[in-house]
Amino acid sequence: MDxxxxxxxxxxxxxxxxxxxxxxxxxxxxxxxxGSYICGANVENASYGLTSCAERNALFAAYSQGYRKQDIQCMAITAKQDELCPPCGACRQVMAELLEQHTPIILASIKKQLVTNIEELMPMAFTAKEFL
Structure with missing residues (x-):
């Protein structure tokens, strides 16, 4: 897939x-x-713990507009560098809840590209199924 x-x-x-x-x-x-696209970028704060990552910003924007996990075809995460930029642990936890397990997640850099999914990025994730 392209x-x-x-x-x-x-x-x-x-x-x-x-x-x-x-x-x-x-x-x-x-x-x-x-067919629509929803983007996010990281937004830092002097109190570093209040920084919000691009991945969470995009997902929260989508959910705020009424979309849900079944509406998402794929997700791309990029940084203008040579190496891939995998999501942090907090983003992986949010992605585990707000994406379907096999939704393609494309990690892309200037030189590399990797297609993965949240099941591969965060095996044995803690999700809502633990409460049901």
């Missing part, structure tokens, strides 16, 4: 990052099954 479109939009989202402390800009983009 993920060029969603990767390009995630790269564009990097331009909207607010990263004055780390200068590490990350972009994420969700391609929805209805």
């Amino acid at each position: 993920y060029t479109d969603v990767i390009e939009k995630a790269l564009q989202a990097c331009e909207h990052a607010y990263a004055p402390y780390s200068r590490f800009c990350v972009g994420a983009c969700l391609k929805m099954k209805d």
